[in-house]
Amino acid sequence: MRWFTVLSALAASSAPLVHGASSQAYTWKNVKIGGGGGFVPNIVFNPSQKGLAYARTDIGGAYKLNADDTWTPLLDFADNARWNYWGVDALATDPVDPTRLYLATGMYTNSWDPNNGQILISTDQGKTFTPSVLPFKVGGNMPGRGMGERLAVDPNSNNILFFGARSGNGLWKSTNFGQTWAKVSGLPNVGTYQADPTDTSGYNSDKMGVSFVTFDSTSGSSGKATPRIFVGVATNTSSNLFMSNDAGSTWSALPGTNSSWMAHKGVLSPAEKALYISTSDGSGPYDGVLGAVYKYNITAGTMQDVTPVSGSDLYFGFGGLTVDLQKPGTVMVAALNCWWPDGNVFRTTDGGSTWTRLWDWASYPTMNRYYTYDDSLAPWLGPEGTADSIVTQIGWMMEGLSIDPFDSNHWLYGTGATIYGGHDLLKWDTAHNVTLKSLADGIEETSVQALLSPPVGPTLLSGLLDEEGFVHTDLTKAPSAEFQPSTATGITGLDYAGQNPKTIVRVGNGDATDGKQIAISNDSGNTWALDYGSPDGVSGGKVAISATGDTVLWSSSANGVQVSQYTNPFSVVSSLPAGAAIASDKVVNTVFYAGSGNQFYLSTDGGKTFAKQATLGTSSSVSTVIVHPAITGDVWVSTDKGLFHSTNNGTSFSAVSGVAQAWSLSFGAPKSTGGYPALFAIADIGGVGYFRTDDAGTNWVQVNDAAHGFGSASANVIAGDPRIYGRVYVGTNGRGIFYGDTAGAAPPPTSSASSVSSTSSVHSSTSTTSSVHSSTSTTSSSASHSSSSSSHSSSASSSSASASSTGTLQTGYGQCGGIGWTGPTACVAGFTCTVSNPYYSQCVPS
Numbered sequence: 001m002r003w004f005t006v007l008s009a010l011a012a013s014s015a016p017l018v019h020g021a022s023s024q025a026y027t028w029k030n031v032k033i034g035g036g037g038g039f040v041p042n043i044v045f046n047p048s049q050k051g052l053a054y055a056r057t058d059i060g061g062a063y064k065l066n067a068d069d070t071w072t073p074l075l076d077f078a079d080n081a082r083w084n085y086w087g088v089d090a091l092a093t094d095p096v097d098p099t100r101l102y103l104a105t106g107m108y109t110n111s112w113d114p115n116n117g118q119i120l121i122s123t124d125q126g127k128t129f130t131p132s133v134l135p136f137k138v139g140g141n142m143p144g145r146g147m148g149e150r151l152a153v154d155p156n157s158n159n160i161l162f163f164g165a166r167s168g169n170g171l172w173k174s175t176n177f178g179q180t181w182a183k184v185s186g187l188p189n190v191g192t193y194q195a196d197p198t199d200t201s202g203y204n205s206d207k208m209g210v211s212f213v214t215f216d217s218t219s220g221s222s223g224k225a226t227p228r229i230f231v232g233v234a235t236n237t238s239s240n241l242f243m244s245n246d247a248g249s250t251w252s253a254l255p256g257t258n259s260s261w262m263a264h265k266g267v268l269s270p271a272e273k274a275l276y277i278s279t280s281d282g283s284g285p286y287d288g289v290l291g292a293v294y295k296y297n298i299t300a301g302t303m304q305d306v307t308p309v310s311g312s313d314l315y316f317g318f319g320g321l322t323v324d325l326q327k328p329g330t331v332m333v334a335a336l337n338c339w340w341p342d343g344n345v346f347r348t349t350d351g352g353s354t355w356t357r358l359w360d361w362a363s364y365p366t367m368n369r370y371y372t373y374d375d376s377l378a379p380w381l382g383p384e385g386t387a388d389s390i391v392t393q394i395g396w397m398m399e400g401l402s403i404d405p406f407d408s409n410h411w412l413y414g415t416g417a418t419i420y421g422g423h424d425l426l427k428w429d430t431a432h433n434v435t436l437k438s439l440a441d442g443i444e445e446t447s448v449q450a451l452l453s454p455p456v457g458p459t460l461l462s463g464l465l466d467e468e469g470f471v472h473t474d475l476t477k478a479p480s481a482e483f484q485p486s487t488a489t490g491i492t493g494l495d496y497a498g499q500n501p502k503t504i505v506r507v508g509n510g511d512a513t514d515g516k517q518i519a520i521s522n523d524s525g526n527t528w529a530l531d532y533g534s535p536d537g538v539s540g541g542k543v544a545i546s547a548t549g550d551t552v553l554w555s556s557s558a559n560g561v562q563v564s565q566y567t568n569p570f571s572v573v574s575s576l577p578a579g580a581a582i583a584s585d586k587v588v589n590t591v592f593y594a595g596s597g598n599q600f601y602l603s604t605d606g607g608k609t610f611a612k613q614a615t616l617g618t619s620s621s622v623s624t625v626i627v628h629p630a631i632t633g634d635v636w637v638s639t640d641k642g643l644f645h646s647t648n649n650g651t652s653f654s655a656v657s658g659v660a661q662a663w664s665l666s667f668g669a670p671k672s673t674g675g676y677p678a679l680f681a682i683a684d685i686g687g688v689g690y691f692r693t694d695d696a697g698t699n700w701v702q703v704n705d706a707a708h709g710f711g712s713a714s715a716n717v718i719a720g721d722p723r724i725y726g727r728v729y730v731g732t733n734g735r736g737i738f739y740g741d742t743a744g745a746a747p748p749p750t751s752s753a754s755s756v757s758s759t760s761s762v763h764s765s766t767s768t769t770s771s772v773h774s775s776t777s778t779t780s781s782s783a784s785h786s787s788s789s790s791s792h793s794s795s796a797s798s799s800s801a802s803a804s805s806t807g808t809l810q811t812g813y814g815q816c817g818g819i820g821w822t823g824p825t826a827c828v829a830g831f832t833c834t835v836s837n838p839y840y841s842q843c844v845p846s
């Protein structure tokens with residue numbers, strides 16, 4: 001046995017503030033989007049305290065349910081150093097002492113996350129946590145993250161916990177409330193399934209590990225370790241279900257299931273003395289075309305197949321699984337991914353002998369929907385139309401499904417985009433018609449890529465992965481619709497024309513079938529016209545629009561820098577490196593700026609050609625270039641080596657004293673009318689934080705606090721409000737958008753603006769060859785985790801869900817034929833269109 005100790009027992013919420021700058025009190029709130037916006041892998045009710053429930057997310061931390069159906073975030077304190085706390089791979093709420101809560105956190109098990117995982121221990125239902133650092137990584141945003149729970153508290157002896165690790169690390173046990181952990185020997189299989197063994201990034205090739213741990217509470221008595229424990233592991237080549245009858249010392253395989261299908265959930269029905277198991281041939285959350293539901297009779301030791309559908313109706317695996325603890329024999333299970341025509345949920349009240357569904361075919365294409373749909377809390381959510389006019393409402397990636405143990409009418413399930421549920425579930429069994437409502441109020445899980453607070457019009461525009469973007473006119477109200485028309489699966493860049501500020505450009509990250517990704521609005525984002533000068537199948541990156549709005553400059557690392565005037569076809573800008581940070585002048589229409597490596601560039605011919613200006617010290621990567629809203633040539637550049645300011649078009653730069661590194665930058669409103677605008681920066685100024693300067697970089701105040709860490713600094717974006725002094729918007733990678741307003745007086749300045757000695761001049765002739773320093777590698781690794789985390793979060797789901805309406809090639813597992821089908825009939829590479837039944841053909845792996 002290997003034991004190790006808790007490395008840090010600090011209450012995580014008492015993190016020290018950065019000391020390099022003084023701080024000013026701010027109030028922070030979420031900009032309300034209201035519907036979640038990302039994958040919710042599971043929702044877990046406590047079986048002993050009425051109303052106590054938690055939801056976990058893959059990139060945005062965990063939440064606690066409130067009595068009014070809203071949710072409270074629990075991990076907002078996670079800062080740049082603890083960004084991986086927002087990947088929650090498992091949670092356990094203590095059935096004996098409901099004040100105790102445990103979260104298994106960590107984002108990736110490959111190199112994208114350099115840190116080991118930790119069990120976050122709370123004894124106050126998530127108000128504060130103490131981390132117990134594990135000797136291995138935890139993958140909250142890895143494949144198979146909807147399986148489980150992998151973490152469980154012994155219901156008879158709550159000092160005992162088991163945790164099923166990934167990466168072949170096996171099963172671990174704690175006997176002291178999660179403080180220290182030791183490996184359990186003897187589990188015959190530790191879960192060696194690899195979604196794609198050839199993936200050299202390590203993301204899809206990681207061994208998926210133990211999928212769930214479930215105690216049989218009925219096998220023991222209070223105060224003693226529960227003898228019977230069930231464990232599922234991710235393997236599809238041999239037994240993947242195991243049982244121990246001696247509290248975890250020895251294990252034997254449970255017979256009778258199809259071992260090609262992985263066990264996602266094992267849920268105990270104590271009154272029936274049965275374990276229900278949902279399985280899928282895919283690990284989830286996006287895949288699976290076959291699976292089964294089993295019922296293990298603990299007394300008899302027999303396994304029964306109770307799968308709700310068969311034959312051509314079965315073209316998905318099973319994920320979310322729950323029992324009604326008040327009504328033995330009432331069980332519900334969700335199709336993990338029934339991409340077409342809509343997700344489905346199945347319910348039995350007789351222990352699996354007979355099942356009813358959330359929808360059925362009437363006569364194609366008419367569906368009997370046994371629910372009333374209510375998206376009033378997030379009207380933008382749906383329904384999403386498909387080519388054959390069938391709408392998608394129920395969802396996909398349905399791995400989390402729970403009936404409230406104290407209220408048979410109350411149920412919740414997680415999807416790739418939100419939480420649905422309701423308070424009249426028993427009507428399923430009488431009228432067979434329930435209310436299906438988006439109930440993710442308070443969950444803000446979007447991955448924010450771009451923010452723009454324009455000088456006129458709406459308060460804010462946002463660009464998000466998976467949900468396109470929104471015009472926010474009332475920050476406290478969920479928007480009614482995403483940007484229209486919608487051709488992208490996310491928006492990565494936004495900019496406004498300085499002299500024509502209602503003119504706004506956006507760039508999306510749709511795939512090859514989604515068409516044009518550049519669009520322009522003349523009315524502050526209310527309506528958009530696709531830019532027919534932009535090439536099909538090219539997406540992502542950042543955009544800048546010229547001062548009067550006739551020229552668009554577009555930079556991405558995959559497709560280089562391109563420029564177009566009057567919506568003519570884009571042409572390559574050969575004088576700039578791919579992925580250069582770009583900006584438009586806000587006054588002179590022909591002037592653009594760029595930075596890359598340690599080099600600054602200027603264009604005075606509308607972005608056609610760029611000339612090298614001064615260099616940026618020893619920088620090796622440029623993050624952001626911004627330009628004074630009213631002064632041509634007054635530019636600020638953030639790099640891996642600091643913050644640089646030029647007032648002469650980049651002919652020379654000053655390095656801002658005390659700033660070691662900086663990422664997103666934005667101007668806000670000036671402190672006094674006519675003054676130099678406030679400048680906001682995500683930066684390392686004696687520590688990584690969120691800062692404001694009112695005097696062009698001489699004095700800085702930190703604006704975030706110990707309760708608002710905002711996760712990964714390099715992944716986030718910041719926008720000052722040009723109309724409200726002090727107001728700043730922070731877009732996070734997984735916790736949506738925050739806005740902050742000053743709540744206390746600014747501290748007095750410590751340096752006078754005239755003390756130019758504090759800024760050191762940097763000259764263009766730097767002969768030092770830039771070597772890769774430690775801070776440089778930090779930047780690039782965090783840059784890769786940020787982009788990858790977002791792309792893995794749930795973009796695949798949205799593209800799969802929307803592809804049929806827009807493309808010529810259907811995505812994997814999408815529909816590609818059938819009576820009445822007018823969408824694509826061919827599949828993307830690697831998939832073949834296969835007839836399931838006369839009404840439905842599907843793209844299945846070739």
Ligand SMILES: *[C@@H]1O[C@H](CO)[C@@H](O)[C@H](O)[C@H]1NC(C)=O
Pocket residue numbers: 257258259260290
């Ligand atoms: C498991 O399911 C697959 C796919 O339907 C089938 O080919 C295989 O024979 C099944 N295996 C067992 C042991 O039933």
Ligand SMILES: *[C@@H]1O[C@H](CO)[C@@H](O)[C@H](O)[C@H]1NC(C)=O
Pocket residue numbers: 194195196236237260281
């Ligand atoms: C098991 O999973 C691997 C990897 O996804 C797949 O290639 C293989 O066909 C699966 N085997 C079975 C028996 O389903």
Ligand SMILES: *[C@@H]1O[C@H](CO)[C@@H](O)[C@H](O)[C@H]1NC(C)=O
Pocket residue numbers: 272273274297298299300351
């Ligand atoms: C389990 O099997 C036993 C013995 O055959 C039987 O009496 C019992 O009803 C079964 N339980 C369930 C829930 O089917």
Ligand SMILES: *[C@@H]1O[C@H](CO)[C@@H](O)[C@H](O)[C@H]1NC(C)=O
Pocket residue numbers: 368369370371372433434
């Ligand atoms: C369910 O109830 C709603 C609202 O009364 C109704 O519109 C819908 O047709 C009903 N669905 C079915 C299948 O009866």
Ligand SMILES: *[C@@H]1O[C@H](CO)[C@@H](O)[C@H](O)[C@H]1NC(C)=O
Pocket residue numbers: 520521522527528529
């Ligand atoms: C915006 O206005 C310009 C000039 O009037 C016009 O050419 C262009 O089509 C308009 N674009 C949109 C998206 O309405």
Ligand SMILES: *[C@@H]1O[C@H](CO)[C@@H](O)[C@H](O)[C@H]1NC(C)=O
Pocket residue numbers: 588591604632633647648649
């Ligand atoms: C910056 O460039 C613009 C455009 O060429 C020019 O009008 C302006 O005078 C320049 N400013 C300085 C300080 O060089």
